[in-house]
Amino acid sequence: MSFSLERYLNVRSAYGASWSPAGDRLAFLLDTTGVPQVWTVDDPGAWPAQHTTFEERVTFVDYSPTREELVFGMDEGGNERAQLHLLDVDGGEIENLTQHPDAKHRWGGWASDGERFAFASNRRDEAVFDLYVQDRDARGEDAELIAEGDGWLSLAGWSPEDDRLLVHEARSSFDHELHLCDVESGDLRQVTDHDDDIRYSSPEWAPDGEGIYLATDEDVDTRSLCYLDLASGEIETFWDGGDWEVDGVVVDEDSDLVVASRNVDGETDLAVGRLAGRTEIDPLPVPDLPGPIAGGVDVAPDGDRFSITATGRSHNANVWVVDVGDGSAAAAADASAAGFGESEAGDAPVERWTAAPTAGIPRETFRDPDLIHYETFDGREIPALFTLPDGAADATADPTDGDGLPVIVDVHGGPESQRRPSFSAVQQYFLARGYALFEPNVRGSTGYGREYTHLDDVENRMDSVADLAAAHDWLAERPAIDPDRIVVKGGSYGGFMVLAAMTEYPDLWAAGVDVVGIANFVTFLENTGDWRRELREAEYGSLEDDRELLERISPINSIDEIEAPLFVAHGANDPRVPLGEAEQVADAAREQGVPVELLVFDDEGHGFSKLENRIESTERIAAFLDEHV
Secondary structure, eight states, rough: OOOOOOHHOOOEEEEEEEOTTSSSOOEEEEEETTSOOEEEEETTTTOOOOOOSSSSSSEEEEEOOOSSEEEEESSSSSOOOOOEEEEEEETTOOOOOOSSSSSSSSEEOOOOOOOEEEEOOOOSSSOOOOEEEEEETOOOSSSSSEESSSOOOEEEOOOOTSSSEEEEEETTTTEEEEEEETTTTOOOOEEESSOOOOOEEEEEEESSSSSEEEOOOOTSSOOOOEEEETTOOOOOEEEEEEEEEEEEEOTTTTOOOOEEEEEEETEEEEEEEEEEEETTTEOOOOOOSSSSSEEEEETTTTTSSSEEEEEEEEEEEEEEEEEEEEHHHHHHHHHHHHHHTSBTOOOOOEEEEOOOOOOOOGGGGGGOEEEEEEEEESOOOOEEEEOOOTTTTOSSSSOOOOOOOOEEEEEESSOOOOOOOOHHHHHHHHHHEEEEEEOOTTOOSSSSSSHHHHHGGGGGGGHHHHHHHHHHHHHHHHHEEEEEEEEEETTTTHHHHHHHHHHHHHTSEEEEEESOSSSOOOOOOOOOOOOHHHHHHHHEEEETHHHHHHHHGGGGGGGGOOOOOOEEEEEOOSSSSSSHHHHHHHHHHHHOOOOEEEETTTTTTTBEEEHHHHHHHHHHHHHHHHHHO
């Protein structure tokens, strides 16, 4: 049984849900038209209503707490300069709230009365983000600048009394600070203080406004769930992540409901409960959701339900609603006995509210990966997801007959990111075409603690590339794999990894696919958006202090080492990795006589969001690999 690429890319995703003020309707994003748009649904499995029909992607949706209206974000051509829009859900009217198309706008949430909202924007200076408050009836220049920033600021919500805003500052991916902003005066007060790199993630106001719940790795390697007392500045841990990262927490100020998650080797481990004190939680039963990945929690106004998006490699994303107030007494007792974060999944009632279709492709044809670990050059074990196509032997077993399979080594971007087993139509398409798939989380990936993530910083950059060479060697020893047909593919920073692997270890790869990848760290840092440069220099090295290193590790300067065919794809509006990166590497590789194909989309940015472009790019990549691999 085979299906066309267009069928696979018409498998839809529903996610990012937000409750209406009455709790009888969910707004969410659904990509039925090819790009995510705003939809609502009134009952589980009911026919949804579409509210936007733009050609551009909608990036988030957030319902007003008091009216049948919502705010959504949308950029243009993938340029990431999101504008905020107000949608009248019943009347259908849509208005641009921000009206500054050259600036980025980062949503900061509604005030509790629904009369005002907050956001961060780089209107004044492209390199920094200031804080704004705007009346729901105001437009454009009517927004009030309440505090000027001097870095990468974002907002984490209004205080329970609506008199303060919680401000998150990212000096680098692993160096955060938290501040409070007085809405009336604009005064900023820093509430965290540290010398080392520490993350303060997913901050949430305590219901009494006297503290902050957050995930932090202060004094530990992996993040734990903690409470920050605003009066004393002391931080108390009450859910230790252990060897794994606590990566999110939601606290509902009206009902005291707490939903937290831990990343356990790439899969989501949920914990649910109600506050019984500032650092005490009465555990509640945990839902059994389809697929190993879940997130995007929004608590309903009744405080007994929450929406959540669940996905897996064989489950496209859908929105589910968990009813923690409707469980059995026995289930609640079992959860309480087990403790917060320790109860078994399956006892909390859960119901699917959206029905994102699979384009008629049976779910049972989607392939799930095996989690494996392979040894790299220094003896370290590298985690990876390994998937064989249908009909092949188990991923860790020898094949019973036939030739070895081609395999795509698919490298994630970031580098502070992690490949997790969520749904990917493109991956399922290549598996159906007979390619195996190998997804390593090389050193520098997140999800395994601070030490592991810092192993590739600055002068250690190429150690992560050596992890790819070790992945090749592990695959070459699998009888199921043809060692002469191993492809390396990646996007963004993963594109750099592709080019670095092909220049550092040119004899290992049958072909490479570089999507919106970095070829030259010097020109990348010189040309990337001002708002990103400082954050990226913290990871890669600075132009002022590390230029020689940046030039040495840039693949463009050793492109004459490439021996394998190369496919390069890019978006002309990319604000992170300028188009010139793709053009540089394609031109230089061609001069070496390497077969090169360059694909540029004029209406895309850092990645491809439009359906017709995703179809074309994937078809071209598939044809390229079929020809050369």
